[in-house]
Amino acid sequence: MRRGVSGFIREPRTITLIILVVISLAAISTLGIPQGLDLKGGSIIQIQLEKPVDSATMNTITSVLDKRLNIFGVKDVKVRASGNQNIIIEIAGVKPEEVAKIVGSPGKFEAKIDNKTVLTGADIVSVQSPIIRGNQWEVPFRISTDSAKRFAEAAEGKAGAPVDMYLDDRLITSPEISPDVAAGKPVTDVAITGAESTRESAELKAKEVETLLKSGSLPVKVKIVGVSSVSAELGGEFAKGALIAGLLAIIAIIIILVARYRTPILVLPIFFTTLAELILILGVAAIIRWNIDLAAIAGILAAIGTGVDDQIIITDEVLGEEKVKRRRRRFRIREAFFIIFASAGTLIAAMLPLAYVGFARGATGIGMLAGFAFTTVLGVLIGVFITRPVYAKFMEYIIK
């Protein structure tokens, strides 16, 4: 028995597993497990564009939406494209109603002189990329001829006076009227200019103004097609409930195993292998910042469930009939692994289409389930290549 234990501990696979578990525990405790919105509370808003767009337009739209949400003080927002027609907005807090308002309205751009509106978003024909010279910045944009005339009339004789630019009634910037325009000359190519203390901040500011000008009118109409929102309180209940469910599930499995094998030396290793698997999955999630949400929890349960199945197969192969010699035992474990690899292969094959939909299409529709598929596949791979072989070694060395 003692020789068995030391032989088992010295197995490279065992050492690897121990090291990986330690690394995972360290990762979990230092980095924390990233929680999905349904566990920590938050909202997901799905937006659909009127028609599919190319990636450049998509980038403009996402950055405009991002900027606008930031301007309106919605914190912790993530705006990302999903395919070529959908956009997903994730917010940490539960403010879908606020976001719906900001996103849903077309965005009102106004330029005022002496509190009188002289330009609106409708007057802007195009916005060019910003020009940076040292710490000076300039965002050129073009307005229609009619608007240029109107602007020139309003600005006549007011060189140096501020033009107040508003986005949805919020003052964003107040550039001064140039002498040219003040002389009453209509100009269609105008620019907002300014200076910052450093080149970096000038770039940042210019980018912001550019986005603002563009956001006055999104290139495509948008519509909110889906909202999913969970309060932090309910998310906490979910997380707690999932934990309790997980623990009870493990206890239920142990009861079945005790009833079948009636000895701790067989049941405890299965328990520890399962625990190691759980720690490794969560460790990977912590390191790659993979969000654990309810779907991912279901995936973990699926992976652990098949893990227990596999260990039962290994146990029964080894204990199967009459006592077998060690060499024969190795052969039987190989047979068990044939079954294990075959079933892991079918499970992964079944999950692939789901993972594909998720990665190709983003989190719209059943893309949400991609998290489930990914976690299942991850768990099965960890199990098949790391934890189950160690369990097999344990059976080989220690069980008499």
Next chain:
Amino acid sequence: MKRKLLESYKLLIIIPLIITLLSLGILVTHGLEESVDLKGGSITELTLEKKMDQTELKAFIQEKLKIKDVNVISIKGNDATVQMGSDIQVDEFARALEGTAKIKSYRSVGPILGKEAMNQIYWAVGFAFLFMSITVLIVFRNLVPSLAVILAAACDIIIALGGMSLFKVPLSLASIGAILMLIGYSVDTDILLTTRVLKQRKGKITERAIGAIKTGLTMSASAIASMSALYLVTVFLIPEAEVLSNIAAVLIIGLSADILTTWLMNLGILRWYLEAKS
């Protein structure tokens, strides 16, 4: 007794087949409920700020939002679950409820999105089944035993769907996830059985089968036990976490069905095949 039962295997194949046909019948006549994910609409959890019963709340929302299709699913203490047919804009809804209730969670899916999800589901499940079948064929390289495994998995899915129809588990993203999980789980025991019976040289077929049954039943029992734990916890402690209770319910039905399809049907076909071959 066990051995005797095992000898009349040809007859036993019929039992899972009958259950599958019954499930198919239920499925066709009763159909499946679709969740908000798929048919579009809104579902929300509210914290009521004053006492209200189901009819009051329903009338209140109907009047405030001027919509007909409102269904107050449950009220427990201050917590209410409400489902609405159309995708109500959430800001509109929050304004309408001001002073009466707070939104704890809100989910709305536009009809376009729901239709798209439904479409993706057909493809995902179809391809999952196809990929699983190909893997099984590659693993065994033997037509009849492979087809037996694939047939068993198909029956498991149909029985699980029939069970969903019977117990009113809605078709949702979560239950589809469970169906896919079931493909993986159910094939596990079938592969165990096929490998043991086809590959092991020692012992009679009946003996090998009994060994496999013992292992397989332990596997199924532990999976069903863990899913039952999940189901009970979610139903009693966190009824809002429907995702988890739906998954558990579907798997409990499917895994129970799998016991029959594996050990009565798949085993029966295998033995019949071996007998015909020798």
